[in-house]
Amino acid sequence: MTDAFAGTGPDLLVLGGTVVTAGGSRRADVAVRGGTIEAVEPDLSGLASNARVVVDATGLLVLPGCVDVHTHTRVASDAEPDRFFQDSLAAAFGGTTTFLAFNNPGTGSSPAK
Numbered sequence: 001m002t003d004a005f006a007g008t009g010p011d012l013l014v015l016g017g018t019v020v021t022a023g024g025s026r027r028a029d030v031a032v033r034g035g036t037i038e039a040v041e042p043d044l045s046g047l048a049s050n051a052r053v054v055v056d057a058t059g060l061l062v063l064p065g066c067v068d069v070h071t072h073t074r075v076a077s078d079a080e081p082d083r084f085f086q087d088s089l090a091a092a093f094g095g096t097t098t099f100l101a102f103n104n105p106g107t108g109s110s111p112a113k
Contacts, residue, residue, distance in 0.1 A: 009050025010038065017057030021064070030062055065097025073101040
């Protein structure tokens with residue numbers, strides 16, 4: 001058990017998943033408190049009895065945010081030149097940390113019709 005949770009448990013405990021980071025992936029448990037990841041360890045199951053929410057992620061990938069592979073990110077225009085920035089900000093507020101722009105036929109930046 002980690003010292004960070006002495007006396008109180010985490011708000012969220014994710015058990016048994018494959019945690020994916022920039023450095024690779026491994027089987028680990030994740031403890032979250034106040035919206036912040038406080039521990040990523042091979043076995044945090046001892047915290048389960050004091051956790052507010054426990055999620056069994058066995059057989060699942062645990063990602064640091066949502067990955068949306070089908071977005072209709074709008075092309076900038078004279079009226080709205082910062083569409084990518086605005087769409088990125090909106091995605092982040094929704095918990096999406098990575099998104100891919102879906103090909104929108106007919107909405108390219110070419111002036112040709």
